[in-house]
Amino acid sequence: MGAAITIESFAHWSSHGDTWRDRPVLVLEHGALMRRLITSTLATAGAQNIMTAGSEAEAKSVIERDLPGMVVADWRGDQRDHRKGLALVKSIRESSNIASRDVPILLTCQHSSRVDVERARDAGVSEFLKKPLSTADFLQRLEHAAVPRLFVKQTRFAGPDRRRTTREGRRPPPLKRKKDVENGLVDSLTAARNGCLALAYEVARDGCQQARRVAVSLNRYLGAVREFGPKENEIVEMHRAALVQLERARDANDAVRISVVQGLEDVVKMRLSRL
Numbered sequence: 249m250g251a252a253i254t255i256e257s258f259a260h261w262s263s264h265g266d267t268w269r270d271r272p273v274l275v276l277e278h279g280a281l282m283r284r285l286i287t288s289t290l291a292t293a294g295a296q297n298i299m300t301a302g303s304e305a306e307a308k309s310v311i312e313r314d315l316p317g318m319v320v321a322d323w324r325g326d327q328r329d330h331r332k333g334l335a336l337v338k339s340i341r342e343s344s345n346i347a348s349r350d351v352p353i354l355l356t357c358q359h360s361s362r363v364d365v366e367r368a369r370d371a372g373v374s375e376f377l378k379k380p381l382s383t384a385d386f387l388q389r390l391e392h393a394a395v396p397r398l399f400v401k402q403t404r405f406a407g408p409d410r411r412r413t414t415r416e417g418r419r420p421p422p423l424k425r426k427k428d429v430e431n432g433l434v435d436s437l438t439a440a441r442n443g444c445l446a447l448a449y450e451v452a453r454d455g456c457q458q459a460r461r462v463a464v465s466l467n468r469y470l471g472a473v474r475e476f477g478p479k480e481n482e483i484v485e486m487h488r489a490a491l492v493q494l495e496r497a498r499d500a501n502d503a504v505r506i507s508v509v510q511g512l513e514d515v516v517k518m519r520l521s522r523l
Contacts, residue, residue: 268352268394269294271317276300276307276336278322286320286381293387304336311340315347318394323357323368333357334371341372341406352393352408356381372407436476440484456498458505462490462512469516472523483519486512 273295277283283300290298299316301307307321319340323333343349352374357364360378368376374393377385397408466487473480490512497504 268318268390270296271394272297272299272314273318273320274299274301274307274310274314274316276302276304276319276321278302278324282322286386289383289386290320293390307336308339311348311351312345316351318390319351319353320390321353321355323355323359334368337368337371337373349406350399354389354393370405372405374408437470437473437480440476440480441470443484456494458509459491459494461509462487462494465509465513465516469520472520483516486515 273290275283275286275290275298277286277300280302283302287298287300299310299314301310307319310316311319321336337353337355340351340353341349353372354375354377355368355373356377356379357368358379359365365376374397375389377389400407400409466484469483470480490508493508494505497508
């Protein structure tokens with residue numbers, strides 16, 4: 249999509265040891281019984297330092313103070329608004345403290361739909377596991393979460409690189425990053441269009457009508473241009489900025505949100521008339 253991307257490694261992990269068992273592990277679990285069960289499982293598996301929290305606020309305080317090397321967090325099933333349920337994950341990933349921002353997060357919850365998994369992934373979790381938990385699956389996901397992955401920071405995403413090694417027989421993910429273009433793997437226009445499709449899918453899951461209009465506007469523009477340069481990238485960035493404005497104005501009245509999209513659509517209409 250042409251936006252600036254910051255990628256860094258999980259450098260602070262080395263101070264916690266080579267495996268997740270050597271790192272301080274924070275368990276955020278709202279239920280006292282489940283919290284004890286998870287703590288017991290971790291201790292039996294060899295975890296040396298286990299901290300617990302019963303609420304998001306308590307967990308956030310522990311993270312800022314003690315910098316755990318692993319977080320096991322519960323996504324409460326009664327939190328219908330997925331943004332509230334994933335607020336802790338988002339706050340960790342958007343932190344200015346690199347040491348806490350990069351921490352691996354294993355999210356556990358009752359939800360199991362593909363949309364829920366993708367929402368959790370888009371919020372920045374490292375691994376996802378549906379309850380009820382089996383000991384084998386739980387420990388396996390911890391091992392996966394502990395594998396160092398690059399940290400990606402974009403306009404609408406901050407967290408571990410969501411790309412995984414392509415499994416045999418599966419189609420590789422569409423190339424859409426600036427790094428892909430720089431490495432000669434894809435041309436700029438194709439990368440922008442791939443990014444547009446990914447964005448459209450993401451905002452459709454979010455259910456925001458105005459965000460969908462932004463995705464439609466971007467798709468219309470990229471479908472009309474025949475090359476991708478600084479002028480085209482400027483329009484892409486305008487769409488990204490509009491999505492950020494919509495996110496910040498989520499609780500504002502409809503008129504404010506509509507005006508953001510209308511102004512964007514007017515600019516795009518003018519640019520298209522010049523092609």
